[in-house]
Amino acid sequence: MSKPCFVKSTIGRKVIAAISGIALMLFIVVHLGGNLTMLVPDNGATFNAYAHKLHSLGPLLWVARAGLLIFFLGHVITAIGVRLDEKRARPVGYAITASKGGPSKQTWSSRSMLITGLIILLFVPFHIWMFTLNQGADHARIVQHGVEMKDVYLSVVRGFSNPVKAWAYVAVMALLGFHLRHGFWSAFQSLGALSPKCAPVAYTAGLIFALLMAVGFLILPLYILYFGPDPETLRVAMN
Amino acid sequence: MKFNIKVWRQAGPNAKGGFKSYAVDGILPEMSLLEMLDVLNEQLTKQGEEPVAFDSDCREGICGTCGLVVNGMAHGSRLKCTTCELRMRHFEDGATVTIEPFRAKSFPIIKDLVVDRSAFDRIIAAGGYISVNAGSAPDANAVLVPKDIAEKAMDSAACIGCGACVAACPNASASLFVSAKITQFALLPQGQAERERRALRMVEQMDKEGFGNCSNHAECEAACPKGISIGNIATMRREYMRAAARYEERAEAAGAG
Numbered sequence: 258m259s260k261p262c263f264v265k266s267t268i269g270r271k272v273i274a275a276i277s278g279i280a281l282m283l284f285i286v287v288h289l290g291g292n293l294t295m296l297v298p299d300n301g302a303t304f305n306a307y308a309h310k311l312h313s314l315g316p317l318l319w320v321a322r323a324g325l326l327i328f329f330l331g332h333v334i335t336a337i338g339v340r341l342d343e344k345r346a347r348p349v350g351y352a353i354t355a356s357k358g359g360p361s362k363q364t365w366s367s368r369s370m371l372i373t374g375l376i377i378l379l380f381v382p383f384h385i386w387m388f389t390l391n392q393g394a395d396h397a398r399i400v401q402h403g404v405e406m407k408d409v410y411l412s413v414v415r416g417f418s419n420p421v422k423a424w425a426y427v428a429v430m431a432l433l434g435f436h437l438r439h440g441f442w443s444a445f446q447s448l449g450a451l452s453p454k455c456a457p458v459a460y461t462a463g464l465i466f467a468l469l470m471a472v473g474f475l476i477l478p479l480y481i482l483y484f485g486p487d488p489e490t491l492r493v494a495m496n
Numbered sequence: 497m498k499f500n501i502k503v504w505r506q507a508g509p510n511a512k513g514g515f516k517s518y519a520v521d522g523i524l525p526e527m528s529l530l531e532m533l534d535v536l537n538e539q540l541t542k543q544g545e546e547p548v549a550f551d552s553d554c555r556e557g558i559c560g561t562c563g564l565v566v567n568g569m570a571h572g573s574r575l576k577c578t579t580c581e582l583r584m585r586h587f588e589d590g591a592t593v594t595i596e597p598f599r600a601k602s603f604p605i606i607k608d609l610v611v612d613r614s615a616f617d618r619i620i621a622a623g624g625y626i627s628v629n630a631g632s633a634p635d636a637n638a639v640l641v642p643k644d645i646a647e648k649a650m651d652s653a654a655c656i657g658c659g660a661c662v663a664a665c666p667n668a669s670a671s672l673f674v675s676a677k678i679t680q681f682a683l684l685p686q687g688q689a690e691r692e693r694r695a696l697r698m699v700e701q702m703d704k705e706g707f708g709n710c711s712n713h714a715e716c717e718a719a720c721p722k723g724i725s726i727g728n729i730a731t732m733r734r735e736y737m738r739a740a741a742r743y744e745e746r747a748e749a750a751g752a753g
């Protein structure tokens with residue numbers, strides 16, 4: 258008998274989806290931490306300094322970006338594969354389906370992982386265009402403490418002073434919250450890390466994590482839209 | 497009690513099926529759902545119509561033969577309950593009761609509500625066993641098993657192989673069934689010889705049979721009449737990773753098959 262292919266097996270694919278999912282969760286925690294420096298009331302000086310630090314990592318930044326891309330693609334491919342199994346394994350569905358409750362963790366979140374995931378997938382290129390690529394084209398620059406750097410804060414303020422964009426971000430971040438509500442505990446269960454005793458703890462921790470991430474991310478566009486500085490006068494006043 | 501029974505009828509494996517509704521009367525609250533179907537079938541036989549085919553054997557929740565999806569839930573709405581144990585008093589008098597077969601590509605319909613669950617037998621044959629010397633019976637206490645381990649193994653061994661976990665799973669995954677057997681033997685000293693081989697082969701067969709992957713919805717645990725925990729699925733994943741890592745050294749050496 259030949260050695261079964263781990264990566265092709267149902268369990269192997271779940272393990273990859275889980276490891277990459279955890280890597281992405283770690284990334285968004287760091288990302289959120291950085292973003293929240295925008296709340297410091299110093300017209301973006303702290304945030305710009307943070308962004309400048311990141312950019313000055315040079316090659317290291319590219320290594321991190323490559324790693325992130327690999328995890329992202331690994332996650333998308335394996336996770337979509339898991340969900341495509343659904344249709345293949347039950348070609349004829351039920352007339353009625355209902356959850357039995359009790360120990361079931363079937364929720365809107367768990368049922369909608371593919372949809373919430375796909376929306377995040379569509380969102381990411383848009384997001385990168387808006388704040389990384391187009392920011393470059395914008396050439397908004399600023400001198401802080403004698404160092405010239407990109408004025409990322411200004412482009413974020415410009416972006417989110419548009420209500421349509423700000424509210425679209427809010428919607429996507431809420432969906433990310435739903436993705437994490439099931440994803441967080443699911444990842445540890447996929448790695449076989451949860452005994453029946455710690456599963457409920459991880460499940461509750463998942464709810465808290467999802468809320469923290471969703472609220473943390475969606476608070477920024479709303480804050481900037483309704484309480485933030487006017488992008489037209491922000492830098493004019495300073496000069 | 498009176499009921500309107502909406503039930504899936506399908507003449508054969510390749511025939512086109514559909515729902516049919518029947519009215520039944522004179523049902524006692526203490527009758528099981530299967531006894532209610534018995535009443536319906538007597539009625540149908542008298543009318544010269546083909547009775548509704550469904551599976552059952554022990555009718556006391558221990559054999560795993562029965563299994564229907566009742567109002568969208570495998571084995572009906574009660575937790576830790578087989579279809580044969582489901583009493584009509586749990587339904588409202590005069591209600592419509594929708595009865596469907598277990599649905600999965602790997603559980604093809606044979607007739608009406610009867611499905612072919614031999615995929616489970618093939619998974620067990622792939623590794624869900626231990627090798628023992630045939631001949632004189634071994635001494636009962638020759639191999640000592642700590643009480644708590646024995647209890648845990650027993651919890652997993654409680655699986656009756658009904659297939660409700662597959663039926664209830666949105667992905668039609670057989671993970672709960674397969675993991676219960678892998679966990680049971682991984683815990684016991686008797687299961688060690690074929691431990692890696694078992695995990696690899698049973699999972700391989702499960703995949704080959706075309707069951708879906710597990711998304712951790714845990715609906716299987718809710719549907720399981722024996723309350724098998726998804727902790728078993730976590731164990732199965734650990735066992736599989738361990739076996740995949742150790743394969744070269746041990747898997748084929750153990751258990752010549």
Ligand code: HEM
Pocket residue numbers: 271272274275276278279281282285332333336337339340370371373374375377378436437439440441443444447710711712
């Ligand atoms: C910030 C980005 C993302 C994070 C933090 C994240 C996180 C997670 C985590 C932790 C899981 C649980 C993994 C498991 O159960 O083993 C998961 C599952 C899933 N993710 Fe993501 N994800 C992200 C983006 C995406 C994207 C772009 C897609 C694209 C389709 C996606 C699709 C899915 C699907 C379908 C599942 C369910 C897999 C299953 O049913 O087992 N996710 N995600």
Ligand code: SF4
Pocket residue numbers: 654655656657658659660661662672673676716719720721722723724
């Ligand atoms: S795990 Fe539970 S639901 Fe699945 S086959 Fe065994 S007894 Fe039935």
Ligand code: FES
Pocket residue numbers: 551552553554555556557558559560561562563578579580581
């Ligand atoms: S008929 Fe044996 S468990 Fe229901």
